[in-house]
Amino acid sequence: MPQTIHPEALFALVNGNHGAPFDILGPHSDGAGTTTVRAFRPDAAAIMLVANADNSQHAMKRVRDEGLFEIELKGEWPGSAYHYRVTTQNGHTFTYADPYAFPSQLTDYDIYLLREGRHLYSYEKMGAHLMEIDGVKGVQFAVWAPNAFRMSVVGTFNNWDARVHPMRQIGDSGIWDLFV
Secondary structure (H helix, E strand, C coil), rough: CCCCCCHHHHHHHHHCCCCCEEECEEEEEEECCCCEEEEECCCCCEEEEEECCCCEEEEEEEECCEEEEEEEEEECCCCCCCEEEEEECCCCEEEEHHHHCCCCCCCCHHHHHHHCCCCCCCCHHHCCCCECCCCCCEEEEEEEECCCCCCEEECCHHCCCCCCEEEECCCCCCCEEECC
């Protein structure tokens, strides 16, 4: 049985007001051998979770009309061991890695130094940087917005929809990040 999400949290997520998207999206293990994976794509008609190891495809179930999909998988799924194949409402198909399957690329020491204003290479950590994580090429985004309630990465890749790629806030540091 998938982990239950509080209705207010779901409402906040689908309306673009949830400040902690990693609490809902991506892989979540129940600790007893089952992993629930959730994705939010309002433009999707269908989403297939594709295992990177054997290319097996698993249909995700739409659990909210607004575009929230989920699937329950047996076993522990490591973070980036899968990607999505999305078919949009207008019939286009594309694939992408789940941004909510990747840990923050900022270390505790980076965060400490950034908070202190003493990180000598902050330009290497903040902003947008091309990188490869676990064989997945993408862009690591990190911004400092201490008074923000939520932050998102937007662009043509998500139809400029700020609900699709909300960022994670790292503790109370005021730093937000996401690998897309």
